[in-house]
Amino acid sequence: MTDFETILLEKRGRVGVITLNRPKALNALNSQVLQELVVALDDLETDDGIGAILITGSERAFAAGADIKEMQPKSYMDMFMADFFAGWDRLASARKPTIAAVSGFALGGGCELAMLCDILLASDTAKFGQPEIKLGVIPGIGGSQRLTRAVGKAKAMDLVLTGRNMDAEEAERAGLVARVIPADELLDEALKTAETIASMSLPVAMVAKEAVNRSFETTLSEGVRFERRVFHSLFATEDQKEGMAAFVEKRAPEFKNR
Numbered sequence: 596m597t598d599f600e601t602i603l604l605e606k607r608g609r610v611g612v613i614t615l616n617r618p619k620a621l622n623a624l625n626s627q628v629l630q631e632l633v634v635a636l637d638d639l640e641t642d643d644g645i646g647a648i649l650i651t652g653s654e655r656a657f658a659a660g661a662d663i664k665e666m667q668p669k670s671y672m673d674m675f676m677a678d679f680f681a682g683w684d685r686l687a688s689a690r691k692p693t694i695a696a697v698s699g700f701a702l703g704g705g706c707e708l709a710m711l712c713d714i715l716l717a718s719d720t721a722k723f724g725q726p727e728i729k730l731g732v733i734p735g736i737g738g739s740q741r742l743t744r745a746v747g748k749a750k751a752m753d754l755v756l757t758g759r760n761m762d763a764e765e766a767e768r769a770g771l772v773a774r775v776i777p778a779d780e781l782l783d784e785a786l787k788t789a790e791t792i793a794s795m796s797l798p799v800a801m802v803a804k805e806a807v808n809r810s811f812e813t814t815l816s817e818g819v820r821f822e823r824r825v826f827h828s829l830f831a832t833e834d835q836k837e838g839m840a841a842f843v844e845k846r847a848p849e850f851k852n853r
């Protein structure tokens with residue numbers, strides 16, 4: 596097991612749980628957090644025993660953004676040559692289902708990290724925002740794009756241009772958040788959701804995720820064609836045979852992830 600300093604990695608049955616762990620800095624996302632997150636993600640993605648990945652923070656903060664103190668001294672050339680933030684694309688390319696369980700602040704890069712996950716669950720204390728404009732910058736880990744796709748232009752412009760926060764209820768109404776859960780139940784509920792997903796056929800869940808994500812990248816007709824093709828391909832899996840046989844035989848399916 597790798598030793599991490601800024602995150603915790605735990606395998607709970609078929610669920611991999613990554614907990615951001617820089618409490619003194621409200622889980623601000625620095626280069627070390629990113630490096631460790633990528634190592635943890637690679638581990639969970641290559642572990643056949645893991646069917647879903649849960650990312651969470653503390654009660655006070657999921658993450659209060661990219662680490663401002665790390666960014667402050669950097670020049671344009673530093674940012675450009677390092678392609679600063681490009682490493683976060685690793686999360687976007689995760690093939691297994693990912694869930695963000697957000698309590699407290701999810702600001703700037705914190706909101707962007709949550710949006711990089713497939714399902715965003717929020718506690719009733721969660722606060723979302725893209726306050727970068729107050730620092731003289733704009734979102735840099737996809738916020739201007741993913742937030743706009745999630746909540747539409749009107750609210751994205753409102754949030755990105757004013758830098759204001761929105762609470763969990765507003766975020767749910769706007770379509771950013773799948774469900775709002777009382778703070779003391781968030782982790783249990785998120786784990787239950789992750790366990791439910793992990794109990795399905797992993798290759799089918801991966802294909803389902805890919806099909807939904809395709810809708811953000813292509814036209815409707817191409818997306819529907821892609822869906823139909825991959826739907827057909829699932830009939831080559833053992834798990835489709837098992838899933839449908841189990842229904843007909845009135846029993847629970849036993850997926851083999853094959």
Ligand SMILES: CC(C)(O)CC(=O)SCCNC(=O)CCNC(=O)[C@H](O)C(C)(C)COP(=O)(O)OP(=O)(O)OC[C@H]1O[C@@H](n2cnc3c(N)ncnc32)[C@H](O)[C@@H]1OP(=O)(O)O
Pocket residue numbers: 619620621623624659660661662663664700702703704705707726727730732733734735736738
């Ligand atoms: C990725 C990009 C390009 O999209 C850009 C970004 O993400 S830029 C960052 C966007 N986030 C922010 O602007 C939020 C910054 N934080 C705050 O506004 C406040 O900390 C708060 C409203 C979240 C909480 O306020 P409060 O309860 O008063 O706590 P603080 O005393 O301010 O914070 C405690 C401690 O954490 C440090 N901290 C908080 N956020 C960050 C951060 N983003 N980067 C680095 N450090 C952060 C804060 O400095 C405090 O530490 P000390 O200075 O006391 O050691």
